[in-house]
Amino acid sequence: MKSGLRNKAFLVAGSLAATLWAGTALADGVVLRALMEDVPETKIIEALLPEFEKETGIKVEFEKVGYGDMHDKLVAQLVGGESQYNLLSVDFLWAGEFPAGGWLEDLKPYVDKTGFDLAPVIPSMLDLLGRTDEAMPILPMYNYSMGLIYRTDLLENADLAAKFEQATGKTLAAPATLDDYVAIAKFMKAEGGVNGAAMQGQRGDPNSMEFSNYLFAAGGDYFGKDGAVVLNSPEGKHALTLYKDMIGNAAQTGALSATLDDTMRLMCAGESFSMVTYWWMLPQLDNAEACPKVAGKVAISVMPGGHGESGGWGWGIPKNVPDDQKEAAWKFISWVQSKDISVKRALQGHAPVRSDVFTDPAVLEKYPFYAKAGEIVAAGKSFPIFTYSPQYEDLLGTQISLAASGDATVDAALEASAKGLQELLAK
Numbered sequence: 001m002k003s004g005l006r007n008k009a010f011l012v013a014g015s016l017a018a019t020l021w022a023g024t025a026l027a028d029g030v031v032l033r034a035l036m037e038d039v040p041e042t043k044i045i046e047a048l049l050p051e052f053e054k055e056t057g058i059k060v061e062f063e064k065v066g067y068g069d070m071h072d073k074l075v076a077q078l079v080g081g082e083s084q085y086n087l088l089s090v091d092f093l094w095a096g097e098f099p100a101g102g103w104l105e106d107l108k109p110y111v112d113k114t115g116f117d118l119a120p121v122i123p124s125m126l127d128l129l130g131r132t133d134e135a136m137p138i139l140p141m142y143n144y145s146m147g148l149i150y151r152t153d154l155l156e157n158a159d160l161a162a163k164f165e166q167a168t169g170k171t172l173a174a175p176a177t178l179d180d181y182v183a184i185a186k187f188m189k190a191e192g193g194v195n196g197a198a199m200q201g202q203r204g205d206p207n208s209m210e211f212s213n214y215l216f217a218a219g220g221d222y223f224g225k226d227g228a229v230v231l232n233s234p235e236g237k238h239a240l241t242l243y244k245d246m247i248g249n250a251a252q253t254g255a256l257s258a259t260l261d262d263t264m265r266l267m268c269a270g271e272s273f274s275m276v277t278y279w280w281m282l283p284q285l286d287n288a289e290a291c292p293k294v295a296g297k298v299a300i301s302v303m304p305g306g307h308g309e310s311g312g313w314g315w316g317i318p319k320n321v322p323d324d325q326k327e328a329a330w331k332f333i334s335w336v337q338s339k340d341i342s343v344k345r346a347l348q349g350h351a352p353v354r355s356d357v358f359t360d361p362a363v364l365e366k367y368p369f370y371a372k373a374g375e376i377v378a379a380g381k382s383f384p385i386f387t388y389s390p391q392y393e394d395l396l397g398t399q400i401s402l403a404a405s406g407d408a409t410v411d412a413a414l415e416a417s418a419k420g421l422q423e424l425l426a427k
Contacts, residue, residue, distance in 0.1 A: 030328050031059045034087040035074055038064040039260075040284050041142050041313075044348045045336060052335055058328055060087070066259075067091075067205060071390055078103040078318055086325040087332060088316035090138050092382075093205075093389040095130040098316065099137040100387050105317040106135045110330040120339065120356040128382060129314040138314035139333055140353035142280075145310040145373075145380040146213050146303065148181065149267065149282055150174065150274040153297040154192055163191050175304040178217040181274075182242050185250035188273040196250030198263035198272035203401035206259050208393045209309055209383065211400050213276050214239040216381045217305030222421065223384070229425075232418035240403055240410045247404040256405055270294050276303065279373045283349035300372055302379050310380025312353065346370070388424040395420040 036042040042064055049060050065073070071094065077083040078101065090098060098104050111118060118126070121140060129138040154160060155172055164172040164187055175181035185196030200206035215221065220235030230236075247255050252266055266272045267285055270293030275281075279300055288295040302308065315333040317326050335341060342354050346363045351373070357363060358374050384392055399417045402408035408416075 030324055031061060032087045032325070032328055032332055033061045033063065033085050034089055035070055035085050036062045036064050036089050037067050037070060037091075037313075040349060041280070041351065044345050044350050047348070048336070048341065048344065052332065056331060056335070058331060060332060078320065081320065082322075083318040083320050086318060086321040087329040088318055089141065090129070090314050090316045092128050092311045092313065092385060093393065095128065095138055095314070096386045096389055099130055099135075103319060104137040105319055105326060106137060107139055107317065107330070107333075108136045110317075110334075111136065114330070114334060116334045120354040121337075122353055122355055122377075125312050125314075125353045128310075128312055128385070138316045139337060141313045141315050141337070142351040143310065143312040143353055143377055144278040144280070144351060145312075145377045146209070146277060146308040147279045147300050147373075147376040148175075148274060148276055148303055148308075149279075149285065149298055149300050151194075151272075151294065151297055152299050154188060154194070154273050157192075160188075160192055163187075174299070174301060178214060178239070178242060178303075178305040181217075181304040182246055182250065185246060185274060189250045192273060194270070195252040195266060195272040196274065197246055197252075198258075198266035198275040199247060199251040199255040200258050200260050200263050200277075201247055201251065201255040201401070201404060202257050202259050203397040204394050205397065207400045207404075208397040209311070210276055211240070211243050211396070212309035212381075212383050213303050214243045216307035216309060217303045218242070219305070221381065229418050229422050231421060232414045236414055236418075237410055240400070240414055243400065244404045244406075244410065256401060267291075267294060267298075276308075278351070279376045280349055280351035282369060283367060300369060300376070302372075302376050307379050307381050308376060310377065310382055384421060384425075386425060388427060392421055392424055395424070 042062065046062055053059055074085065074088070077085050125140040125143060126136065129140055155174060161172040164170065167187065168183065175184055188194055189196035200210050215236060218235045218239035220231070220233055220239050222229065222231050224230040252258065252272065263275045263277060264281065267275050268291040282298060282300045285291050285298050286295050317329045339354065339356055342350065342352055342357045343360050343363060346352055346357050346360065347366055352358050358370055364370055383389070396417050399408065399413040403410050403413035
């Protein structure tokens with residue numbers, strides 16, 4: 001989810017005047033500081049910070065940056081004497097590395113002490129972020145399972161439908177398989193006056209996440225049931241072949257260097273038929289003020305083929321900060337992940353990690369597509385999560401980029417990707 005753009009921090013000023021729980025007073029001057037990815041989810045939470053400060057007296061500051069700047073900046077703080085970030089936003093790709101490094105507080109004692117109810121938190125999200133029987137290093141913040149967003153008005157266009165049927169002998173409709181999707185996207189590029197797909201092909205996180213959807217949709221996977229690496233399979237080869245075809249014949253110019261931000265701008269401007277992306281982008285696009293050219297003309301589905309990539313972010317507390325800051329961080333985490341605040345976030349487009357929010361009547365009344373979102377989350381599969389997940393993102397992303405640009409064959413890129421995964425797992 002790299003945006004590559006660095007934004008200045010939004011500061012919430014005021015004075016501290018609250019206690020966390022009975023008998024534990026916060027020291028004067030405690031301010032929570034978090035490094036956050038500059039995406040809609042962060043902005044949704046940011047808008048609620050004044051409410052938290054009014055309720056508790058605790059001040060929160062978000063430093064918003066592009067994804068590509070986050071990991072190294074956080075690690076530099078976590079391995080130091082005292083982290084300037086005393087509230088952590090943790091990507092699931094780091095959920096192996098950060099606990100293994102001994103950098104995170106176990107949140108289970110905080111849950112037990114304050115009585116925070118974990119029952120509504122979706123178990124798969126807790127497991128994705130490293131929950132075990134012994135410890136819980138990260139509490140889920142939001143999910144970013146991926147699906148397909150597409151333009152319904154283009155599928156319903158009579159002229160395009162006639163041309164598509166004449167060219168293929170098939171009815172123009174929402175794709176049911178990955179091959180169907182590629183064929184429709186290429187047709188839209190050639191005949192629809194738009195890009196067939198807005199693709200985030202920048203090597204690393206963007207293209208490794210995007211490709212994972214093609215892999216799962218084609219029936220492939222990273223690991224077999226026995227845990228062996230199975231990426232270099234016929235299904236994997238088919239997925240990478242189709243991904244390369246899409247980059248070359250359906251995507252926007254410059255797709256190999258494009259990020260999530262670029263794809264969002266293209267879809268919002270009405271310049272693309274589709275994008276494989278995080279399901280919670282739909283309310284951002286289906287907004288008449290923000291995206292008037294496509295609002296009311298977009299829909300979302302499970303990735304054609306039945307499975308897409310799933311991921312999520314969570315909250316953590318660094319070990320290398322004072323106890324009063326840890327307690328303040330938990331106060332915020334338990335507040336922002338409560339049912340009431342999660343519903344408020346969902347009404348603004350938040351991607352819930354609580355089952356009771358996905359089924360909340362007010363949420364479904366405003367966003368009926370959350371029922372479809374639940375299907376996307378349920379069908380999602382995970383990128384390899386282990387200590388070296390970030391390194392594997394870069395390795396895989398490089399090979400995908402080489403194959404998509406024609407600088408490596410699909411076979412060679414897939415073989416190198418599988419071998420690299422095996423070598424990192426063995427470290």
